[in-house]
Amino acid sequence: MARLLTPRATFVGGRSMADAQLVELLTAALEAARQAGELPDCDVEIRLEQPPDPKMGDFSCNIAMVLAKPAGRAPREVARIILDRLPECSVLDRVEIAGPGFINFHLSPTWLQDTVREVLVRGEQYGHSTEGEGRRVQIEFISANPVGPLHVGNARGGPYGDALASLLEAVGYDVEREYLVNDGPDNTQFRLFGASVQARVRELLGLSAHMPEDGYKGDYVIEYARRLIYDHGDGLGEIAEDEDGFYEFAILGQELVVAEIRETCEMLGVEFDVWFSERELFERGKIDAKIDELWGRGVLYDKDGALWLRTTDYGDEEDRVLVRQSGAKTYLMTDLAYADNKFARGFEHLIYVWGPDHAAQVPSVKAGMAAAGVDPEATEFIVHQIVRLTEGGEVVRMSKRRGTIVTLRELLEDVGRDATRFFLLSRSIDSHLDFDLELARKESDENPVYYVQYAHARISSILREARGRGFATDDLLEADLSLLAHPDELRLMRWMADYPAQVADAAEQRAPHRPAHLSRDLAATFHQFYGTCRVIDEEAPELSRARLALVGATGVVLRNVLGLLGVGAPEQM
RNA sequence: GCGCCCGUAGCUCAGUGGAUAAGAGCAACGGACUUCGGAUCCGUAGGUCGGGGGUUCGAAUCCUCCCGGGCGCGCCA
CATH class of the missing domain: 1.10.730.10 (Isoleucyl-tRNA Synthetase; Domain 1)
Structure with missing residues (x-):
């Protein structure tokens, strides 16, 4: 994962005043010891933490243990050297060496009382810092295909992306939240959705209908079909049953889907700055322009009637197709053009929050971006693990047929926004998450x-x-x-x-x-x-x-x- | 088969290489209200940190092998 933030030692804004003061004192002591030749000249991160027991002091620093090896001295001996060079300071009550070599600071009580003052003065800014220096970061999350309502399976990325954005804002980054609407003409799933909508519309109009074998057969598609007939009339039956027709229906259906998704996000308390349409990339010629650029870089080749990207040269297991035999572009192709678009909008750092079903594509997208000349440090892919709903210790199988919860909206209606967000956020993103419905409903x-x-x-x-x-x-x-x-x-x-x-x-x-x-x-x-x-x-x-x-x-x-x-x-x- | 994630108290999980002491919540047991919200607090009990090996002054944390579980592996997204 790319390191966006600089080491804490160089950063003052996120610390309490006392914390920052101690870092200054320690820095001075280290510098003095170096000049006296007592300690080696090496980069170290001064990190202060709270000791496990207040009796051990207010702050604790492990710097002596870190320096023990390069200095070739015992940790406690290093601690003594640092201590002897520590400048006088009124906030310090006493400093002592403890355990294997911790330097423990006991501060005068006034610093704690100053904290109360600081909190009251800074108000909602308390805890915030300026370390991000206003650098522009974009977080793209959820971005579910616009082929149906948000599912509990997509639910985790929403609060996560939103809260991560808030966290980064709190430390001084200029963050934008973005949702990618995959409404591109070459999106196979999207076209399949269009064909499914068309089949339902034709059924309702009493015309011959052809639901694709692997089409979207959920009842919600019938609802979309009804709405479309209500809004656009019987003329929908005249649209041809071919690729163009499928796409036309996909676009029509997508308007309903996206409206529904926006509503659900609103219920969830997630507000996106930008809803980005993949289709626009195609319509503005950004895809073709990207292909030309990649040819120029010498990373493309034709094989089997398809266009391939040499991702193996950049760490991928196999080369990847950008343009299929059919002429349709793959997701990787649009991802590359889309990333260009993001950088062109002035973002220095891109964060992608993806579901577990996308984990496997991370290496190829990374390799693809490297092949396209993107700095690997400038992008970051975060894959979250799955969510299971449980009730009374039993896993709830999500099933429309059985009437159990399927959509994020249903979950929100059941337990409310606060519980939904709190529960989904309360586990590490790397861990599977069991969402206990019974517990979330309890007001106790x-x-x-x-x-x-x-x-x-x-x-x-x-x-x-x-x-x-x-x-x-x-x-x-x-x-x-x-x-x-x-x-x-x-x-x-x-x-x-x-x-x-x-x-x-x-x-x-x-x-x-x-x-x-x-x-x-x-x-x-x-x-x-x-x-x-x-x-x-x-x-x-x-x-x-x-x-x-x-x-x-x-x-x-x-x-x-x-x-x-x-x-x-x-x-x- | 390959890849990613996980394995810590009965259950759900924190734990950023550090302290003679591995922590919460829930569940269990025992206590605490004439006064600010008892939707609270205090206490007790509960652990071979999946197992073996290694690195380190020091490992739940890093490396490696094994065991167990989840997810994924398309010219779909």
Whole structure:
């Protein structure tokens, strides 16, 4: 997978202020040690993390262990060298060497309290960074063939692509979401769909009909046929039953299909910036132009009446056909022309999110792009694994006939947008996903999405209650945050301080399931705080104000993390 | 046959080469409300990280072989 992001050491925006400060201190110490000849001159990534136990400090760095080998010294010895060169800093309470060679930083409590302030000031921008420097990235996802409604099988790519786009936006990229409508004249499946629609239309008109052997025989095609007759009249029966006729019907049907898909995406909360028509590539002559260019590169040859691309020269197992004997172009051909079009629109990096059924074509598309002169680093292919629906531990076979869920729309109508998105996003994209319908329907503590949303509703409720009892909630920044010293308060603040780094990591790893886990974790941390720390207490107004600031900040971060997922943060439930 | 993905607690899954301590949720068991939302919290129990070998100061994580499961392998997309 191409590395889009630079190493974290060079990047400050995604860190809390304390985190960034420590990196500066460490960089200075390393530099000093190098100049003194105590450490070798080599590139290292300074990475700070939270130790497993707060007693070990607020931040921990493994740099001494990383440098042990090149320095030819024991890790703890390296740590000592770095420590001796570490500049003085007011934020540092104490620094110690621990375990095999970790450098642990204990910070003065004010830095955590500053985090609360930072969250309140930055609001929905908290956790965001500028590392992407506005570079233009495009994510193409779902892009199901326009031959029927979106299926549960396509469902995973939607929330994934959308949430990944949000993550990349959060770290400063300029991201566009795109859906490719495969309505090209040479798309065999699309023509087959057209022939199927025509057969249904003719049946309804009482004419002779020829449903193709491997045609689209689902009932929904009959619905399309009915709509088309209603919209266009009996004249549809006069369209010839030949290739041109099939395509004509495909285009007619496609308008209905795409409208339906758009509606489903809207229900899912996915908004595409561009719906790109493959047909336009053909109509604007982009395909033929691409073929000419490839001839010029010397990567094409004719064989068996077809036109082949020498992908084997670029790592593929066998050469691939670009133009079939019939003269029709293959998907690879249009993919290459389409990629040109994307780069011409100014994107520096292209991300393709594909279903598991497309996994096998990744190597040939990569090789094809290399043959066409595309920088391999500029494209990235992410293949997600399948989704199974389960209910009460049993796998639900998706079947129209049995009345079980088939379409994404039905799933959304059953469990709602928030549960659909949260469940689909909560697993690593590399893993198969079992979607437990029964659990997703539950409005109880067993359902993780309600657990997280409940935390937000509770926060809203506390703030409402506080206002009702005469506390102002619009001047939280003026609270005396130094009063926040309870272990559960510190834990909550520490969690929020780490959040920007977590977002940066999730974006770098293309892992929207991490914010899903983070949201659960933040909710739990908050609930725990709530259990031990009474927020509203008229007897202690100053402490109440400080805690209201902490609660408000938690609400901000919870909204932000749910925002990455596209899951709602309700004020009440 | 070849390729990709997975195998971690009863179930569903996190885990980015690091800490005498492999984590969540659900399920099970035992506790906690005169007060801010109990859709909550606290605790107990539950593991040969599929198995063998290797690399490393250090491996659930990297390499390799084997076992088990999923998906894919068209001049369809």
